[in-house]
Amino acid sequence: MADPTNAGPPVLSVSRLAHRVNPEFALRDVDFAVAAGEGVAVIGTNGAGKTTLIRLVAGLLRPADGDIRVCGTTPRRWGQVSRHIGYVQQAKDLPDGVTVETYVKHQLKLRRAEPGRYEELIALADLEQYRHHYVRSLSGGSQRKLHVICAVAHRPDLLILDEPTTGLDPTARETLLELLRSLKKDGVGVLFASHHRDELLALADSVVVLHQGHQVQDASLDAVTRWGERSSLILEAFGEAHLAPLHHWAAQQATPGGPIRAVHTVEHGVKLDLPDGDHQDTLAALVARAHAAGLALRSASYFQPTLADVVRSIVEQVELGDLA
Ligand SMILES: Nc1ncnc2c1ncn2[C@@H]1O[C@H](COP(=O)(O)OP(=O)(O)OP(=O)(O)O)[C@@H](O)[C@H]1O
Numbered sequence: 001m002a003d004p005t006n007a008g009p010p011v012l013s014v015s016r017l018a019h020r021v022n023p024e025f026a027l028r029d030v031d032f033a034v035a036a037g038e039g040v041a042v043i044g045t046n047g048a049g050k051t052t053l054i055r056l057v058a059g060l061l062r063p064a065d066g067d068i069r070v071c072g073t074t075p076r077r078w079g080q081v082s083r084h085i086g087y088v089q090q091a092k093d094l095p096d097g098v099t100v101e102t103y104v105k106h107q108l109k110l111r112r113a114e115p116g117r118y119e120e121l122i123a124l125a126d127l128e129q130y131r132h133h134y135v136r137s138l139s140g141g142s143q144r145k146l147h148v149i150c151a152v153a154h155r156p157d158l159l160i161l162d163e164p165t166t167g168l169d170p171t172a173r174e175t176l177l178e179l180l181r182s183l184k185k186d187g188v189g190v191l192f193a194s195h196h197r198d199e200l201l202a203l204a205d206s207v208v209v210l211h212q213g214h215q216v217q218d219a220s221l222d223a224v225t226r227w228g229e230r231s232s233l234i235l236e237a238f239g240e241a242h243l244a245p246l247h248h249w250a251a252q253q254a255t256p257g258g259p260i261r262a263v264h265t266v267e268h269g270v271k272l273d274l275p276d277g278d279h280q281d282t283l284a285a286l287v288a289r290a291h292a293a294g295l296a297l298r299s300a301s302y303f304q305p306t307l308a309d310v311v312r313s314i315v316e317q318v319e320l321g322d323l324a
Contacts, residue, residue: 009072010035011084011157011189012057017066019056027052027213030066032206034158034189039180039203042193043224044210045308045315050193051090053210054162057191058087071157086151086188090162094135094143101131104150113153121149125179141172145179152183159183161192165199177202195307200225211315219314227310230279232303233286236269238296246270249293259286271303 010033020026027049034040042050055061057068059075059082068075071084094103105118122128125145130138135146144164152159164180165173180203184190190203200207200221207224209216235250237243250270253260259282262273274282279302287300305313 010069011071012191013067013069014057015067017053017056017063017068019052019061019063019065021049021052025049025213027056027210028215030208030210030215032208032215034191036157036189037184037187038205039184039190039192040206040208041200041204041221042191042208042210043195043200043307043311045212045311047212048210048311049213050210051162053208054160054191054193058085058160083154084157086154086156086159088144088147088151088159088161088164090166092147094138094146096134096136098135099132100127100135100138100146103135103146104153107150108153111150111154113155117153121153124182125149126175139172141168141175144168144172144176148176148179148183152188156188158189158191161190163195164192165196173198197225197304197307200307209311209314211311216311216314216318218318219311223314224307224310227305227313230282230302231274233272233274233283233300234266234269234303235272235286235290235300236298238298242296243269246290246295246297249290249295253286253289268298 012034014033015031017030018026018028025047030053032040042053044050052061056063057070057075059078062076070081073081073084075081100122101118104121105115108115108117122131125148127142127145130142135143138146148159159180165176168176177199180190184203192199192203194200204221207219207221209219209224235246237246246269247265250260250263250272253272254263259274260272261275264271264273272286283300283302287297290297
């Protein structure tokens with residue numbers, strides 16, 4: 001992981017950035033930096049301004065106010081700044097009837113990269129066996145890796161990605177994250193918009209939290225990734241006939257001083273909010289209790305909030321003025 005104390009000048013610095021997208025929405029007063037080899041995630045609720053921020057940094061939008069510097073240069077000087085930036089859009093089509101080799105070699109030319117990079121790049125993405133396959137025939141994960149290696153062909157200092165693993169299956173997701181981790185190790189700063197906790201855990205060293213165009217202050221990466229961890233359980237009844245007994249039993253557990261703080265009805269079962277504290281063993285204990293009470297369960301798991309859930313909770317806490 002990048003150690004900000006050893007970091008040189010940032011590959012990206014954003015200060016007091018503001019941009020109005022439409023009469024209802026504006027990004028305001030956004031400040032952060034990305035060091036070489038550092039991963040910074042931009043997270044937020046839907047419509048919070050993540051893509052807008054990514055497009056501003058990538059030079060696709062011109063900010064109304066504030067300052068963006070990529071390796072010390074403003075994105076408005078596109079001729080100078082483009083060599084420092086690699087950008088992977090959220091969804092990008094690949095051409096028909098073009099092989100991996102032809103496509104990557106063409107991209108190397110377009111980006112004025114060394115032609116000798118071809119072998120290194122397809123090895124980096126583990127795509128050697130597909131070099132003569134059509135790009136459109138590759139799996140979603142391999143297509144995404146192809147976009148990434150093309151985006152870094154000219155050895156940029158900063159790689160910008162909008163939701164890098166959205167739509168990929170878990171294996172493809174892990175392979176892509178591995179590729180991005182190896183780029184970080186080589187010193188590439190990575191800025192990415194994300195909806196996924198596993199992307200944060202794999203790539204982020206810090207986080208920019210947006211809500212309705214505002215940057216939420218004091219929301220650390222640690223707080224975000226640990227928020228809601230083991231704070232609720234979901235128990236699913238084995239079938240419709242077992243649902244009413246499960247509700248009845250759950251309500252009985254939610255007594256003052258009991259193991260459950262509140263009970264909510266969810267599809268096929270109940271969500272049980274737990275009191276503050278570590279709940280490593282609570283799942284097993286409650287399943288044993290339910291079993292002893294004669295209940296039939298289909299599944300039991302700790303509830304995993306989405307990043308949007310986490311941001312909403314953090315914003316509520318900030319608004320209450322009691323964020324630790
Ligand atoms: N081209 C546009 N014209 C008008 N409004 C836009 C445009 N692009 C974005 N918006 C609006 O700006 C706001 C921020 O959008 P943005 O796409 O940046 O959010 P986001 O955080 O990336 O959202 P999501 O998580 O849903 O992808 C939204 O209210 C959106 O409707």
